[in-house]
Amino acid sequence: MKRFTLGLSAGVLALAALMTSPARAADPVTLGVSIPTADHGFTGGIVWWANEAKKDLEKAHPGLKIIVKTAANAPEQANQLQDLVTVNKINALVIFPYESASLTQPVAQVKKKGVYVTVVDRGLTDTSAQDAYVAGDNTAFGKLPAEYIAKKLNGKGNIVALRGIPTTLDNERFDAFSGVLKAHPDIKILDAKYANWNRDDAFKVTQDYLTRFKNIDAIWAADDDMAVGVLKAIDQAKRTDIKIVFGGAGSKGMVKTILDDSNKLIQADVSYSPKFIYDAVKLTAEARLKGEALPATTIIPSVLITKENAKQFYFPNSPF
Amino acid sequence: MQPALTDTPRRSARWLARIQAVGPLIGLIILCLAGTALNRDFATVDNMMNVLTRTAFIGIIAVGMTFVIISGGIDLSVGSMAALIAGSMIVLMNKLAGSGMAPMLIVLLGMVLALILGALFGLMHGLLITKGRIEPFIVTLGTLGIFRAVLTWLADGGALTLDDSLNNLYGPVYYASLLGVPVPIWVFLIMAAGGALILNRTAFGRHVQAIGSNEQVARYAAIRVDVVKIVTYIFLGLCVGVATVLYVPRLGSATPTTGLLWELEAIAAVVVGGTALKGGEGRVIGTVIGAILLSVINNILNLTSIISVYLNAAVQGAVIIVVAFLQRGRRND
Numbered sequence: 301m302k303r304f305t306l307g308l309s310a311g312v313l314a315l316a317a318l319m320t321s322p323a324r325a326a327d328p329v330t331l332g333v334s335i336p337t338a339d340h341g342f343t344g345g346i347v348w349w350a351n352e353a354k355k356d357l358e359k360a361h362p363g364l365k366i367i368v369k370t371a372a373n374a375p376e377q378a379n380q381l382q383d384l385v386t387v388n389k390i391n392a393l394v395i396f397p398y399e400s401a402s403l404t405q406p407v408a409q410v411k412k413k414g415v416y417v418t419v420v421d422r423g424l425t426d427t428s429a430q431d432a433y434v435a436g437d438n439t440a441f442g443k444l445p446a447e448y449i450a451k452k453l454n455g456k457g458n459i460v461a462l463r464g465i466p467t468t469l470d471n472e473r474f475d476a477f478s479g480v481l482k483a484h485p486d487i488k489i490l491d492a493k494y495a496n497w498n499r500d501d502a503f504k505v506t507q508d509y510l511t512r513f514k515n516i517d518a519i520w521a522a523d524d525d526m527a528v529g530v531l532k533a534i535d536q537a538k539r540t541d542i543k544i545v546f547g548g549a550g551s552k553g554m555v556k557t558i559l560d561d562s563n564k565l566i567q568a569d570v571s572y573s574p575k576f577i578y579d580a581v582k583l584t585a586e587a588r589l590k591g592e593a594l595p596a597t598t599i600i601p602s603v604l605i606t607k608e609n610a611k612q613f614y615f616p617n618s619p620f
Numbered sequence: 621m622q623p624a625l626t627d628t629p630r631r632s633a634r635w636l637a638r639i640q641a642v643g644p645l646i647g648l649i650i651l652c653l654a655g656t657a658l659n660r661d662f663a664t665v666d667n668m669m670n671v672l673t674r675t676a677f678i679g680i681i682a683v684g685m686t687f688v689i690i691s692g693g694i695d696l697s698v699g700s701m702a703a704l705i706a707g708s709m710i711v712l713m714n715k716l717a718g719s720g721m722a723p724m725l726i727v728l729l730g731m732v733l734a735l736i737l738g739a740l741f742g743l744m745h746g747l748l749i750t751k752g753r754i755e756p757f758i759v760t761l762g763t764l765g766i767f768r769a770v771l772t773w774l775a776d777g778g779a780l781t782l783d784d785s786l787n788n789l790y791g792p793v794y795y796a797s798l799l800g801v802p803v804p805i806w807v808f809l810i811m812a813a814g815g816a817l818i819l820n821r822t823a824f825g826r827h828v829q830a831i832g833s834n835e836q837v838a839r840y841a842a843i844r845v846d847v848v849k850i851v852t853y854i855f856l857g858l859c860v861g862v863a864t865v866l867y868v869p870r871l872g873s874a875t876p877t878t879g880l881l882w883e884l885e886a887i888a889a890v891v892v893g894g895t896a897l898k899g900g901e902g903r904v905i906g907t908v909i910g911a912i913l914l915s916v917i918n919n920i921l922n923l924t925s926i927i928s929v930y931l932n933a934a935v936q937g938a939v940i941i942v943v944a945f946l947q948r949g950r951r952n953d
Binding site for chain 2: 337497
């Protein structure tokens with residue numbers, strides 16, 4: 301009898317749920333993942349990790365469906381958002397916006413349709429358009445290398461820096477880097493030029509730094525791709541004054557170098573792994589399956605990678 | 621009597637050509653003087669070698685581009701083509717590295733593959749443009765996307781990196797010097813001299829110019845327009861192949877950003893050097909000067925910090941426009 305009423309009331313409840321929100325009967329989650337196409341190493345990593353998340357999570361949760369879409373530019377991404385909502389009928393979205401400003405409105409529209417929205421890495425200009433925000437730590441990305449270099453140079457020396465592409469993200473990193481060094485008056489940043497997160501440009505800029513400055517103690521390459529170009533330029537000029545080259549992001553090549561101790565210039569790196577897309581998808585999917593919400597902001601910390609902990613940052617199958 | 625008659629116009633034509641070539645050269649000289657004034661290290665041999673070596677890739681591609689542009693065509697795909705060729709070379713060489721083949725042979729095979737791919741891509745462009753009758757702008761805009769996408773797919777969005785032992789063997793092709801001059805500069809010189817010779821001293825070179833200045837008339841003059849055009853694209857493809865052979869040992873890797881915007885740099889070098897973008901006339905030596913000029917601007921900006929780094933691209937743009945203006949002034953004389 302008791303069981304019967306329970307069953308009945310459950311049935312009524314389910315029916316009621318069906319009538320009010322048809323898709324949520326047993327709460328399956330259809331999660332859309334919208335990310336930029338693989339146009340350089342880092343975004344290549346993003347795409348790879350997003351697909352890893354799909355593979356792992358769909359296996360672990362039968363009620364979960366994940367759709368990964370890549371876009372080559374902001375308008376394309378906005379179109380894909382519409383498709384995800386109308387065609388794929390998603391009820392959760394993880395988006396790595398191509399640009400902050402131009403995608404804020406499209407994302408707000410998606411949220412208005414009742415979709416749970418997690419924004420990754422590049423924040424929207426209006427945070428009410430998102431339910432949760434997951435990002436890497438750009439301040440630590442600049443701060444940790446500066447602290448490491450200052451310590452290794454005993455608070456005295458000449459540094460040259462490379463910068464990426466003029467963006468708020470790059471500014472945040474560089475400001476954090478130079479901010480730390482203000483406390484070390486004997487360390488000079490001789491110059492900081494843009495090399496577009498590109499190996500070839502980093503090679504050229506470093507060649508010219510080496511021509512211009514006869515005494516450099518450390519180079520902050522600010523990116524592992526750029527560090528590759530920096531190392532080649534130093535090799536070619538046969539310079540021995542440089543003691544440290546510090547990249548950033550923890551690409552598998554650099555982490556392997558640290559792990560094997562194969563280059564004395566590369567002793568440390570800072571993590572800013574594209575794996576955070578994996579974490580964001582996992583956090584969102586698991587929370588939504590339970591019907592829970594994520595904290596408003598989750599920062600995936602950037603960590604100093606050295607020989608001791610390099611192993612846990614080494615993912616040989618990732619393209620990045 | 622007859623030799624004297626033919627001699628005079630030829631000499632005056634040559635004199636005129638020399639005047640026209642002076643515009644970009646003046647620009648380059650002024651730029652070099654400015655560079656020396658701003659930083660004494662600019663005028664060192666080491667710095668000159670650095671600049672010329674890095675000019676070699678764009679310069680070699682620009683030599684081929686000169687022919688295509690003079691014939692009235694354009695190729696927007698060269699940067700992506702270089703990237704795809706670099707990626708294909710690395711994939712092939714890495715595959716062979718495991719097969720126990722002699723490393724030297726593997727590197728040679730990689731180089732041969734680069735030239736074959738370059739020629740094939742050029743042939744494909746030429747056929748689509750002449751037989752397929754599609755505008756070169758559209759054909760090469762299409763392949764620009766295709767080449768880079770295929771490379772990105774090959775690299776899984778990451779980097780393709782050449783096997784370490786092969787890289788050590790291959791490295792000297794970029795880093796070694798012959799008589800104190802790095803190998804890429806020699807190759808650049810040879811390609812430029814060869815290009816100038818073909819353009820000015822062969823029937824083919826004159827046919828290229830004739831087609832660019834008036835295709836209809838060239839057809840009536842029994843020039844095999846389609847064949848000549850196809851050959852210009854194959855030649856450009858080969859130039860891209862040669863540039864890539866020099867490029868790969870520099871970093872030993874290809875990424876989706878390899879060769880990004882090289883097409884614009886190459887086209888800019890050609891036009892700054894005095895070749896008309898509408899075709900018909902141009903000079904290989906001008907292209908060489910144009911290419912050097914473009915990398916000297918960057919070099920000077922890197923060697924100084926008098927202006928904000930945010931404005932670097934503006935300085936480049938301004939210098940390019942000023943040189944083009946000098947050039948135009950000369951031509952109107």
